[in-house]
Amino acid sequence: MTIHTKIKKREYKGLLFLLPSFLGVGLFWVIPYGDVIRRSFFSAVSSEFTGLKNYQTVFENQAFRLAAANTLRFFCICIPALVTMSLLIAVLLTRRKKGMHILKSMFLLPMAIPVASVVLLWKVLFHSQGLLNHLLELLNFQGPDWMNTDASFFVLVVSYLWRNLGYDIVLWVAGLGAIPASLYEAARVDGAGEWKCFVKITLPNLLPSLFTIVVLSLLNGFKVFREAWLVAGDYPQNSMYLLQHLFNNWYRDMSFDKMAAAAVVTGSVILVLILLLQKAWEGGDSI
Amino acid sequence: MMKKFMTALVFLMAAAAVFPVLFLICGSLMGDTELLRLLIPVLGNGEGFASWKLMPLYPTFSHYVELLLDSPEFFVMFWNSVKITALTLMGQILVGTPAAWGFARCRFPGKKLLFTIYIALMMMPFQVMMLSNYLVLNEIGLLDTLSGIVLPAVFSTFPVFLMYRFFQGLPEAIMDSARIDGAGEWKIFLSIGIPLGSPGMISALVLGFLEYWNLIEQPMAFLKTKEKWPLSLYLPNIGTEQAGRAFAASVLVLLPAVLVFLAGQDYLEQGIVSTAVKE
Known part of the structure; x- marks a missing residue:
């Protein structure tokens, strides 16, 4: 047997390793999603080909516009907040060696807390006569009715920041750890202060990690629906109404044609992000 | 000065991060009267604001006893959660480990495209895949069954990706020397791949446990019968008039x-980092 056929044989055996996974992923995810793409061009009632009509319906739908705008606003506010907060904390944590491990654990713990368990606290915290407003009252502020006014958006923001801070801190700490210490030493010898080191060394070296962290934070952001849904149900206050609520409600109404079109639109947006992320990974040493 | 302030702020935030756990434990140990007195403005029609204390006045295990002795539905749903989580994780390891090995160690045409599909699938939010998930479960008659929750999750592509990252880091030289010694590909996988890649498998298990123990969207959409619900759907349904029971159930x-988190935190962190790192 020549080396060439030997390698060929190895490749073929490699496919055997993958076969069960391929079959399952194909059957449960890829083929049905293909069917969804097909359905997005057909009417759910008469099964007639309707071209882009479902897409038009979706884009003209008031609920879709509200949900898409809210989801966009949510990401535009939360992701910069999360990314900068976690970076600052990560920098402070790597500076002080003492207690670093325990602090990191404390920030990471919310990741493990089941959503169902915190629902109770969220209800007590954000009630108009709840703990948060009690605290604000002590500070001489008049708190809003969190769940029933536009302030409900803030409940989403808090849920998201609370659950995801630790995740991003771990990513930043890994990124910070990869910066060679010799860079800082050299800069200090040249008389650079702490702030200068941060701006001239830390930030530029973290830039490759930034994109990865933003995309991962964004994808984790869709899970904030769990808190929102368990606390506020199918039809929450308007400013809390996300795309995820909309999908859920269309599913219950069996509006499969609208769902299919919306799934293709949302899926394509996310796919573009993922392809960009992959490019960044291949670009070499992110983190 | 600035530095002291920042440090204090970080400590305060860390305390806020763990506060929910303390809140729940404390509440679960309070008697009904104490809970009612503190929470009446939220629970019913009390005046003023709800308040809280760091320690229960008269600690009691009565809510736990109540929950464990006379709420049979709690056990049913606890058991459902255990079944969903355990079966899913077992399936993921069984199917995912060889697949991750295949992606990391073998070359074949179309691999890059296939792997991109895997990454895209693992990052899609549930809502995007919801309709396709429904269609396939409807087609094979698995709606409203636990298998309908477990089977698609077994073929989740995230554990494959995670373990791939760990397998990829193993030097090819080890495999080559095993090949020279006459070991077959399966033998190499079982006796070299699995032992050396086990941190990746544990990472996948830890992250998977936290995900499936916390499953909300899938059971909510696909399980109609209440007896099949996992705990995550049961909890919010305990009425506020049974606050003590709700606290104990939450804990x-x-x-x-939390136990899995504490035992597996290092693996959890490795898992998080390896989704972002390219070796």
Whole structure:
């Protein structure tokens, strides 16, 4: 047997390793999603080909516009907040060696807390006569009715920041750890202060990690629906109404044609992000 | 000065991060009268604001006893959660480990495209895949069954990706020397791949446990019968008039997840980092 056929044989055996996974992923995810793409061009009632009509319906739908705008606003506010907060904390944590491990654990713990368990606290915290407003009252502020006014958006923001801070801190700490210490030493010898080191060394070296962290934070952001849904149900206050609520409600109404079109639109947006992320990974040493 | 302030702020935030756990434990140990007195403005029609204390006045296990002795539905749903989580994780390891090995160690045409599909699938939010998930479960008659929750999750592509990252880091030289010694590909996988890649498998298990113990969207959409629900759907349905019971149930749901977190934190962190790192 020549080396060439030997390698060929190895490749073929490699496919055997993958076969069960391929079959399952194909059957449960890829083929049905293909069917969804097909359905997005057909009417759910008469099964007639309707071209882009479902897409038009979706884009003209008031609920879709509200949900898409809210989801966009949510990401535009939360992701910069999360990314900068976690970076600052990560920098402070790597500076002080003492207690670093325990602090990191404390920030990471919310990741493990089941959503169902915190629902109770969220209800007590954000009630108009709840703990948060009690605290604000002590500070001489008049708190809003969190769940029933536009302030409900803030409940989403808090849920998201609370659950995801630790995740991003771990990513930043890994990124910070990869910066060679010799860079800082050299800069200090040249008389650079702490702030200068941060701006001239830390930030530029973290830039490759930034994109990865933003995309991962964004994808984790869709899970904030769990808190929102368990606390506020199918039809929450308007400013809390996300795309995820909309999908859920269309599913219950069996509006499969609208769902299919919306799934293709949302899926394509996310796919573009993922392809960009992959490019960044291949670009070499992110983190 | 600035530095002291920042440090204090970080400590305060860390305390806020763990506050929910303390809140729940404390509440679960309070008697009904104490809970009612503190929370009446939220629970019913009291005046003023709800308040809280760091320690219960008269600690009692009565809510736990109540929950464990006379709420049979709690056990049913606890058991459902255990079944969903355990079966899913077992399936993921069984199917995912060889697949991750195949992606990391073998070359074949179309691999890059296939792997991109895997990454895209693992990052899609549930809502995007919801309709396709429904269609396939409807087609094979698995709606409203636990298998309908477990089977698609077994073929989740995230554990494959995670373990791939760990397998990829192993030097090819080890495999080559095993090949020279006459070991077959399966033998190499079982006796070299699995032992050396086990941190990746544990990472996948830890992250998977936290995800499936916390499953909300899938059971909510696909399980109609209440007896099949996992705990995560049961908890919010305990009425506020049974606040004590709700606290105790919340703590019991929290407990396994926190234990897994504490035992597997290093693997959890490795898992998080390896989704972002390219070796």
